Amino acid sequence: MNKYMIYLNSKRCIGCHGCEVHCKTNKDLPVGPFLCEISHEPLKAVKGVPKTEYHFRSCYHCEDPYCVPVCPTGAMKKREDGIVYIDTDSCIGCMACAGACPWHIPQFNPNTGKAVKCDYCMDRVDVGLKPACVTKCTTRALKFVTIQEI
Amino acid sequence: MRKTVWSMCSMCSVRCPIKVEVEDGKVKWIEGNPHILKGALCAKGSAGIALQRDHERPQQPLIRAGGRGAGKWEPVSWYTALDYVAEKMNKIKEKYGAKAVMLSCRGGPWQDLWKSFIHAFGSPNFTNHDSGCGRNVHHASKSVYGLGRKGFIYDIKNAKHLISFGRNLMASLRIAEVNQIMDMLDAGGSFTYVDVRQTLTGIKATRFFQVRPGTDYALALGMINEVIKQEAYDKEFIEKYTTGFDKMAEFVEQYTAEWAAKECGIKVKKLKDFVSEIGQQRPKVIFHPGWMLSRYRDSFYASRMLHILNVLMGSVEVEGGQQFPKTPADCGVKGLRTFSSMVPKPEDKRADGVGWKYKHFDKGPGLFHLFYDAMLTEEPYPIKGVICYRHDPFNCFPDVTAQKEAFDKCDLLVSIDTHYSEFGWYSDVILPESMYLERETPVCTQKGPKPRFAFRDRAVEPRFDTKPSWEIFKMLADRLGIGEYFPWTTAEEMWEFQLEPTGYKIDDLREKGFVALTDTPIMYDRDNLDGKFKTPSGKIEFVSQMLEENGLPSFKPYESPQKPPKGRFRLIFGRSPVHAHGHTINNPLLNELMPENTLWINSRVAARMGVKEGDWVDVIADSQKGTIRAHVTDFIHPEAVYTVHGFGRQVPLQSRAYHAGMSDQKLQEGLLEMMDPAGGGLCLCEKFVTVRRSPRNPRRRVEL
Ligand code: SF4
Ligand code: SF4
Ligand code: SF4
Ligand code: SF4
Numbered sequence A: 001m002n003k004y005m006i007y008l009n010s011k012r013c014i015g016c017h018g019c020e021v022h023c024k025t026n027k028d029l030p031v032g033p034f035l036c037e038i039s040h041e042p043l044k045a046v047k048g049v050p051k052t053e054y055h056f057r058s059c060y061h062c063e064d065p066y067c068v069p070v071c072p073t074g075a076m077k078k079r080e081d082g083i084v085y086i087d088t089d090s091c092i093g094c095m096a097c098a099g100a101c102p103w104h105i106p107q108f109n110p111n112t113g114k115a116v117k118c119d120y121c122m123d124r125v126d127v128g129l130k131p132a133c134v135t136k137c138t139t140r141a142l143k144f145v146t147i148q149e150i
Numbered sequence B: 001m002r003k004t005v006w007s008m009c010s011m012c013s014v015r016c017p018i019k020v021e022v023e024d025g026k027v028k029w030i031e032g033n034p035h036i037l038k039g040a041l042c043a044k045g046s047a048g049i050a051l052q053r054d055h056e057r058p059q060q061p062l063i064r065a066g067g068r069g070a071g072k073w074e075p076v077s078w079y080t081a082l083d084y085v086a087e088k089m090n091k092i093k094e095k096y097g098a099k100a101v102m103l104s105c106r107g108g109p110w111q112d113l114w115k116s117f118i119h120a121f122g123s124p125n126f127t128n129h130d131s132g133c134g135r136n137v138h139h140a141s142k143s144v145y146g147l148g149r150k151g152f153i154y155d156i157k158n159a160k161h162l163i164s165f166g167r168n169l170m171a172s173l174r175i176a177e178v179n180q181i182m183d184m185l186d187a188g189g190s191f192t193y194v195d196v197r198q199t200l201t202g203i204k205a206t207r208f209f210q211v212r213p214g215t216d217y218a219l220a221l222g223m224i225n226e227v228i229k230q231e232a233y234d235k236e237f238i239e240k241y242t243t244g245f246d247k248m249a250e251f252v253e254q255y256t257a258e259w260a261a262k263e264c265g266i267k268v269k270k271l272k273d274f275v276s277e278i279g280q281q282r283p284k285v286i287f288h289p290g291w292m293l294s295r296y297r298d299s300f301y302a303s304r305m306l307h308i309l310n311v312l313m314g315s316v317e318v319e320g321g322q323q324f325p326k327t328p329a330d331c332g333v334k335g336l337r338t339f340s341s342m343v344p345k346p347e348d349k350r351a352d353g354v355g356w357k358y359k360h361f362d363k364g365p366g367l368f369h370l371f372y373d374a375m376l377t378e379e380p381y382p383i384k385g386v387i388c389y390r391h392d393p394f395n396c397f398p399d400v401t402a403q404k405e406a407f408d409k410c411d412l413l414v415s416i417d418t419h420y421s422e423f424g425w426y427s428d429v430i431l432p433e434s435m436y437l438e439r440e441t442p443v444c445t446q447k448g449p450k451p452r453f454a455f456r457d458r459a460v461e462p463r464f465d466t467k468p469s470w471e472i473f474k475m476l477a478d479r480l481g482i483g484e485y486f487p488w489t490t491a492e493e494m495w496e497f498q499l500e501p502t503g504y505k506i507d508d509l510r511e512k513g514f515v516a517l518t519d520t521p522i523m524y525d526r527d528n529l530d531g532k533f534k535t536p537s538g539k540i541e542f543v544s545q546m547l548e549e550n551g552l553p554s555f556k557p558y559e560s561p562q563k564p565p566k567g568r569f570r571l572i573f574g575r576s577p578v579h580a581h582g583h584t585i586n587n588p589l590l591n592e593l594m595p596e597n598t599l600w601i602n603s604r605v606a607a608r609m610g611v612k613e614g615d616w617v618d619v620i621a622d623s624q625k626g627t628i629r630a631h632v633t634d635f636i637h638p639e640a641v642y643t644v645h646g647f648g649r650q651v652p653l654q655s656r657a658y659h660a661g662m663s664d665q666k667l668q669e670g671l672l673e674m675m676d677p678a679g680g681g682l683c684l685c686e687k688f689v690t691v692r693r694s695p696r697n698p699r700r701r702v703e704l
Helices: A018-026 A096-100 A132-136 B048-053 B078-096 B111-121 B135-145 B175-186 B216-229 B235-241 B245-252 B257-264 B268-281 B299-312 B368-377 B400-407 B422-426 B469-479 B491-502 B506-510 B545-549 B588-593 B603-609
Strands: A004-008 A037-040 A044-046 A049-051 A054-057 A076-078 A084-086 A107-109 A114-116 A142-146 B002-008 B017-023 B026-032 B062-064 B073-075 B101-105 B126-128 B161-165 B190-195 B207-210 B285-288 B385-389 B412-417 B429-432 B441-446 B452-456 B514-516 B568-574 B598-602 B616-620 B625-633 B640-644 B688-693
Touching (some): A018 A037, A018 A132, A018 B026, A018 B588, A049 B207, A084 A114, A132 A142, A132 B026, B002 B452, B048 B588, B062 B078, B078 B101, B078 B385, B078 B412, B078 B429, B078 B469, B101 B111, B111 B126, B135 B545, B161 B216, B161 B268, B175 B190, B190 B268, B216 B245, B216 B257, B216 B268, B216 B299, B235 B299, B285 B299, B400 B422, B412 B422, B441 B491, B491 B506, B506 B514, B598 B603, B598 B616
Parallel strands (some): B101 B126, B101 B385, B161 B285, B190 B207, B568 B640, B598 B625
Antiparallel strands (some): A004 A142, A044 A049, A076 A084, B002 B017, B017 B026, B062 B073, B441 B452, B452 B514, B598 B640, B616 B625
């Protein structure tokens, strides 16, 4: 069962794209790959005010991921707590995972020649911290939610 | 080894407090100081890491080898560079006097140091960028309260209503302020936004007035008229603390809500509803008086009216309103020792005329654009040397060609900056400053409900042969024989010099990047504010003695802004949250987010011109032209086109930013001399440009 999720409170989000850069600098990514993305709906007038909804997308950490079984080296893995991550030591950068993922989530890291994707910042989470994007979100619009087992 | 260093961001001029984590001499992580910002940081703040690693910045002192702007440089040692600058400065001093050298910066909490340097050299000509930014707001505030634009802080979090006239708060992005607005909205507060286009800020508003460009003053006048008509103002407060109310009421009588609605192109009912709403919510109502209001011919008067609306709301020293920023003295702590306390004040008149020709302007930094005249005419005396620290006049002021003509009369142009500025590229000497993670800065006082002392510590050693500015100025001062005014050789000694009267030690600040001087917010007694307003009368002045004495009206009759002729548009510019003016455009990670600017154009107008989203358009001024892609949208007034400022850079060594996008200031031809005579600000939105679909759009030549 997936234990975590990231939730965006669109009302608080200001579309500053901070989260995208917080993520990139935390993972030391060069120009090219983005592991999360802020997008918005076209503006629509609500009671005379043109408004929009913001969306945050990283990896969905699928219950039954498409990316894991296609990985030829077993580098793409799913943890007990649901986090889908890449074991970089075994990744050969073939990008089969990106092809299999319906949203093309895994990205190619030109610096390492390997795939990289959102892993909910598990190194931070495992020591009791929040993911980079959540910790540094400009307006505290992003929340890292731990789903309670019933 | 991992260590934590407390510092302050410098990617924009907000200077958010940050916590930097360093491992083996490398910056690994930057977050907003958790004690103040709870970790929050913007995209630029995180991209500081990319700036530190970027090699497309000056790596050692450079002396110009070819013609100005030709891009031929001789890399030299610090000793050679500083000896060179000192020798040139001394030569100018011998021939024309020390006053012929001016120094400009970008303001901020450390300007005392740069100002002391040029004063110690013997020149009164210290200035900054502000006539292309906030001078109108500053002088408007002085005319009403006798206090500058930093004379109040805004308790937005506890407000019931925030009103912004085109201040794009979410894109200008002061993290603490933005969070206050979000908290206010979460608590059910109202937010009214006025602009010629919809912005990141406007989409958070609860009410939006899309006005015709240049009519802010009309709307403010109509609001005051209606506030008085509905008796929605704080009579007691007005009675007690203000003068000139009747004259003001008489003046606004002609500017009814009906008139304003028509002039601005909005609905009168919406305006009246707005006024009855704020009448209920006062005094917890904040009219943001604007920041960068070097825009229209009447921006100064518009800002005055916004200040006056705050007074009418009684929004002074109340929770959820404007508050006086408290000082160390309010906490019973002695202030920092200033650098200027050591230095005798130069006696010469300023070359920009501020203080003697223009008595109503603040003498502190004067007005940079007026120095161009002194360079060209040598009146009141010649200006032959210009030092720009962190300031890029070519990016900040309009009409770069006209500026160059004036600078060509100078014998010495020096740029001190962390990156190649456009001015730096044209200058004679570039003295590269270490970027903010590689340098320390003096201690500064941050006034507010809970004042603090804060500072920036060095997180990592400079990657290149660069130096912090305190050291550059100190080394230059030694060579000019004025070293005794800066009695320290290390940062530690400088901090000690500043902190000595306060009783604090730098290690106290090193614990979390600052020391708070009180635990609980301080408020003055609102019933006893006498002495707090620094106008000649000691009251809040609707009729300003300062203006009237200088032959300027307190209230300027409204003049409707000119409509652009057919095919032409008013060129409006603004901010994006991922860039800070021109100096972040080349940052690898920010450039990736926004590599170029676009031209916003109204969809109906665009349809008539055959311009579609993403088409190349030529934007033409008198002799200058820019070509960028169109962004076609319903949400901009048909009279205006809009672009993000800072693009179209021309420094070849900045490969990502080089000629990417379009520069608005190059198109602002003729605006260098268009100053608001009352406010001192330039009128940068007073340029009409022609827009046409560019021949550069690709055409398919082969169909089959
Ligand atoms: S950092 Fe926060 S506020 Fe900014 S875009 Fe991301 S989620 Fe929105
Ligand atoms: S990469 Fe794609 S398939 Fe794999 S877990 Fe993420 S969203 Fe699912
Ligand atoms: S959780 Fe971590 S890896 Fe995933 S998007 Fe946020 S910062 Fe990036
Ligand atoms: S707003 Fe962003 S860029 Fe500006 S100082 Fe704060 S973190 Fe730095």
